[in-house]
Amino acid sequence: MGMLMTAMTVLLCIAMIVAAFVAIAGKSLPIAILSAGLVSLVASVLFLVLASPDVAMTEAAIGSGLTTFLFFFVLGRVRKGEHDGGEHD
Amino acid sequence: MVNALFIIAAALAAAFLLGLLKEQWRGAAYAVTLVALGFMTWISADWAWAFAMNGAAPVDIFTAGTEPPFAINLRMGRPEAVLTLIVNLTGLLSALAMKDALLALGRRAMAVLLVATMAFCGIILTRDIFNLFVFFELAAISTAGLILLSDDDRALSAGFKYLIVSQVISVFLLIGIIFAYHATGTLNIDGMADAAQALLPGGMQAFALAFFLMFMALVAELKPFPANGWALDIYESAHPAYSAIFSAAAGTASLYAVDKLLLIGGAAWLPAATGIGIVTFVGANLLALPQTKDRRLLGYSSVAQIGLILAVLGQRDVLGDLTSFIALGLLVAHSVAKAGLYWLSGLIAGRELTAWAALRGHPLMVFAFATFLCLLVGLPPFPGFYAKWELARVLAAEGRLALLAAILFGALVEAGYLFRWFGHAIKRDKPAEEISCAPFSVAAVCIAVVAGWALGLLWGEMAGFLFGRSNLLLALPLLFALAFLLLDFLPAWLKNTLAIAGLAGFFALTWTEYDPLRLIFAIIFTLGGAIVLLASFSAHGRRIGFYPAAMLMYAGMVMLIRATDTFDFFAAWELLTVGSYFLILRGKHSEPHALSYLVFSLGGAFLILMGFALAAGSGVSPRLTFDIASLSQLAQPVAPWVFLLLAIGFMTKTAAIGLHIWLPGAHAEAETDVSPMVSGILLKAGLYGLFVLLMSMGKQQLYGVELTTLMLWIGALTALLGNLMAIFQEDAKRLLAYSSIGQMGYALFGLALMNHLGWLMALMFVINHYIYKSMLFLAVGGVAKRTGTRAMYQMGGLITLMPLSFIAVLIGIIAMSGVPPLSGFGGRWIFYNAILDTDQRLPMIILFFSGPIAFLYLFRLIHTIFLGQLKDEHRKLKEAPFWVVVPQMIYVVLLLAFAVVPGIALRRVDEYMNQFFPEGGLDWSGLLITSNYGYWNPVAIMIIVGCIFMTLFGWLLFVNRRAQKVKQFNIVFAAERPYRPETTHFAWNFFAPYRKALGFLVQPFATRFWDAVTGSLHAAADFTRRFYTGNGQTYAIQLVGFVVVVFLLARGI
Amino acid sequence: MIAYLAMATGFLLILIGFYGALTNRNLLRMIVAFTIADSGVNLVIVAVGYMRGRTAPILDATVPAADAAARIIDPVPQALVLTAIVIGVGVTALMLAYAYRLYEKKRSLDIAKFMDLKW
Amino acid sequence: MIKRVSVLLLLLAVGAIFATLLAGYEADPELNLTARYYADRTAADIGAANIVTAIVVTYRGLDTLGEVTVLFLSAAILGLVLAQGRKREQARRERVPAGELLTTGTRILAPLIMLLGVHVFVNGHLTPGGGFQGGAIVASGVLLLLLADPVKHFAHGLIAAVESLAGIFYVAIGLLGLLLAGGFLDNRFLPTGELGALFSAGAIPLIYSLIGLKVGAEFSAILADLSDTEEL
């Protein structure tokens, strides 16, 4: 049980970190947003592991769900600016 | 008293209620907002009143019916009441000031305003660290929202920058909170503080780090230099009424939050607070120097002030119970002033500092402006002054002189740019756009002004309660001066009469209370002032602003001689400085000169403050306020330092060489009747200070150097260089001004001789200089008024047109040059006798040299103006105005009287000085005055000279009785005919040979030095502020960098 | 162990988020990066409250009120995180709206384009 | 490049701080004072089975009120921000109506989703979840409606009214606690009932419901405002 939990945790953590890297370094903004949402989603699973169902629910509903929607709402309005400020420094 | 929770509940309920109103019912929404803010303000005020008057006990407010630390609790105590009052009042008044913007944006904006105000109150009230975080987030978000009220569309980017930074801050705060919770098992601040006692000293690193993160997060909310670019953008671009909230309310709340947090950190973190605070104070003030935009300048100033208060909080370990008195004093002054200034800036169309010239013509607004500046700078009688005073005392007592010096330096820089700004407002061209007179905004400004003065009164009372002093603001002379503010609508002649009556009346009331030395100064300050004021009858109209300023100066001087303890002395010193600054500023071209006067004077004043503080700290007295006379109890090694600081401070006022560059411009550019006041009378304040200093401290040695000897040298050099510079002036008033420098050098020299006759000589100079310099300034001023120029070479031959002025100048220069039989000779005679008593011979030689040099410029003065060729355009000039001539004639009489019977003034002083120097006094037997070395009979001299003169005059009349006046050009002129008066009047560059021989001595070294100092300050500041690139990301990086640097520093220490 | 892992991941997320926010000049990317940092913070907070071998702080048949103290993990960090999440989303929404408006103004999402205010 | 390196260095230092925190962390063997109090007393005092809910709604109710206010602020400011440059009328015309499937699906799904949301917040004191989660779920229902019928004039007024009323009642209940029970937001002016029952834990279900409504309304307002923007 302990081992399993730990292994799962490690996996979750790695997934989060990879997703986070994708989110900040990936070329495509939509993918970055989705990756950030993924980080949140994985985090909410981890919260369950950490015996925090309330937090897990909230993170899933608000952190990953609603926030991602908000991002896409705005992204849809400012499509042309997606690549602004890239590749400069 | 209403539960303080209702502040929060009311704000929220009202904010939510606004959502029910229709978008179009904006008036109603605005009314709801005002009512809610008013209600919140009333709750705070009610509590504040209860604490102040009824001595109520602090109340802990539990929520959820559970005791802390298990539920969030709030506290309403004395500081909370005052601070929430500041916040709510700022919110309410800002709501008034931004009425238009609120109505334009509708109910949402009003709701945000309500929540913002509530959030700041929450930050102050809560005792729970996480709750603090929530309120901070509320404050941050509502700030981002309220920035939008601005009509400046750059506000949007400022808001975004702020959001970026607040994200970073909140991450640090949350991490800090959770680890602190983990370490202490509680979120309650007091609980954490208790737990920390057990944890911190042992250095449990995790908790220390957690605290560090929380601390940095909250400090970051204080906009510490240099991690504060985002805040400045907000200050600059937000609606000014919101900037007022951001500066006053947000600053207040954040400071209190840090203060609460420091409870947890304990003594170990105080140095960090002080360090960050003082770096911020000095840095932000420096960066404000090259600023030309009003709101950004105010932003820098806000940052600086908050930094100062943070530094004060960091001194809690030594300030103890005084911390709240000082910090609160600085805070309320800052809040009221900054809010007021921001509201005021809302009335002004332009954003350049010079655009504030639009205030001119609105005396009330100018008064408000001046009030706010004085509040900010901490001038008496405002709270900042009391705070500064106590702070200096404690810091000096604890030996934290570097900190004190840094604070005073920062304050000086601040005063510099603030009053430069005031100078712009008073002197620059009025912009085309008038100020807007939105009644609500004006009301907000006026309330701030009233609040400022009320705070002055309140702090006076508090200081009285704490330290047993009488309330400064209620001092009779000051009240009298301030009364002229209310009477300013009266015509000038009426006010002038009142002023003269006031001065004379005050003297009549109090003259019995002075010892002979003080009596002389009192006479000069009051009766002397009254005589000079006679000249003011020549002014027409209402002369707005003149009388409050002038009477403030006189009030300061009167209070100065009446002061027996250091506090009263220093307060009076600052008052007279401010009054005279406003007075000097009235001159047509005096803007830069008034500024340099103020900066030098305040610099000097700060040195005096440091001197007093150092003295108090070394055990003369447990308080900074002590009897001046007890300075004599000071011992080595502190005494000479105290002496040095005080002496330099006073010598700034007497314009000793090196510190003199403010004087020529200030005296020359002042108005006709102001020049004699600032030259003839004001300079004596510095001499009075030196008298008091030397009377109580006597000779002091520093590293084997006799300090009075140093003063002797300074005096001699001042006399020489002042006189030398005077002879090269083309501007008559400047010539007189430089001459004043020289004369003060003589007086300084006399004082520094440290013997009976030296002091008597100084006193003689005090009297003489008052009389003849006032007279000469009036005469020259009258001439300048008629000719429309002060350049002497453009005048000439005015003797027949302005005979009375001529007589005044003639008598004046005879007296001043020391030629018998007039009174200047007495001074010289005493001088010679005095120096025979001392061993310092070299500086005397310099003084010998400067004596005849005075003769040069004096001759030039009378020759180039009154003698020689009359210019064509001056042929129809009239004598100077009647009321300008009247005091001159009084002075002529006085001079003659003083020349004949110097004993009327000097005899009693001579006796008085026996207590300091029993040796070497004068013998006054009959009309003969005898010293150890020589003798002098003024009456005989007068009679003999008079007889010889009249005899020869009679003889000449007899042999040459038919002399006829011929035309001006009827002169023998070596085979040429004179062509025009201009070419025939030898006047320009009169002493050219002298310049060739000794011109190298008058290179403007001092001016260049001070120019270099200010120039490099400006350059450094201008370079450093490029750091604020405007990029929000960079600001965030700077913030992280700031945290890291403090972390590294803290670890290093 | 899990707590350590989660906490380390949380810290790492914060750093990654900060790095993204401080180096990406695109406004939206900065905001995205901040949400990652927020997630990291939440993770750290929850991890701090975790206690090995205990259950969620909900009383039910398996966790009677009487011996709750020995059975449940610390509920306080969870309560805090709830608040933090909601605040985070509020701020994110606000930043997004700002980004939209800034874009509307300058037709660019490059933060270096918004330097009108400086010095 | 310099920027990246310097940011990296700075974050390295921050990382060092974090690492120290991590290294110094030891899980408590027992609940600390505060947590123990909650564990021991919640059931008796508050009557809520979900201790987190008890803390969120009651013990730390002021935080939650602030939290709700944060959302309120966000919604209000979002409205302000977007209202400033809004040219809504032109924007609306150009949108393409959603497909039939989505529209029909929404009609069935949206009420169900909202019902689920209500269930979540009404049971907040018993089970995981509560006002925020429920509110978010309600908002997602609204989102669905928005997606399905973007042209439809959205009931801003209704949302605002729900939001305001919920807020006012929330504050009012808080004040009732102050007046009738032990303090602001004390839930015990209503009977705490039996642990585990729906109508228990005093005012908690009421408050959490109000929070749910309010949060739902706020999220909806945010979404609605954003959806009213036009593509740039």
Add this chain to the structure above:
Amino acid sequence: MDFDWMKVPYALLTLFIVFNFGLLQTALIQKIAARVGRRHGIPVWQNYIDLIKNYGQRSSITHGVMFYLGPVFRLSGGVGLLLFVPSLYGSEMFSNFSFAGDLILALYFVFFGTLGMALGAGESGHPHAAIGVSRGLAQVTAAELPFALAVFSVALQYQTLSVTEIVAAQQGGFLNWTVFTNPLAVTAAMLSFLGSMMRPPFDVVLAPQEIPIGPPTEYHSSYLALMQTNRAIFPVAKIVIYMNLFFGGATIWPEFFLKVFCIYLWSAFVGVVFPRFRVEQSIRWFLIWAVPIGVLSILIL
């Protein structure tokens, strides 16, 4: 030392003696100077003739009040200076009005005449007058400095400012004279003396050889007469101070005449030997040569 009416006739007597002596002395010196320059020179009574002529001239114009009063000031300065200093030591009769003040009075009264003259000349409206005044004042500031130093040195030496007491201290043989007891001070004073006698090389102020220039440019007739009177009295009055301070004073008139003449001769001697300085040159000269000696005399004491 109090006033009684008898002092008035006594003072007038002194004045009369000094006046005649001065007239003769200046003529004599001029004659000597002329002879040095291989010229014949004026007769010794020439000054009397000039004086009588000028007093008698009728062309009387004025440029104004100060112009009119200028010579009066000038002569008052000379007469006053003479009368404030005792002429003969030990003589009640010729102690003049020295009861009114001490050395300092004498020192500062020197300026009385200068100032009045300058003012009068200034009102004439003649630029050369102003130029002369400017030069004269500029030069006198530097020239007076060594003298002031010497006076101070002497006052320190004798610990008194009373002329009478200083003379008294020098009695009992010429070795007691200040010139031997304080040679540095006397050197400085004698260098300064050159500057105040309006003789070459320091006479650019008056510049008698060129076109009419200098302060008296516009003065003529009775004004000039008054000034000539002063030119007889003032140098003597000034020399009396030197004599009293440095050369033991005089107890009888012959001694008085001899000493005054010798001191005066000193300036004439230098004057015929050296060319004229420009003003800035003379200022530098005094500051470089005379002043350090004066400083030394004070410091060494």
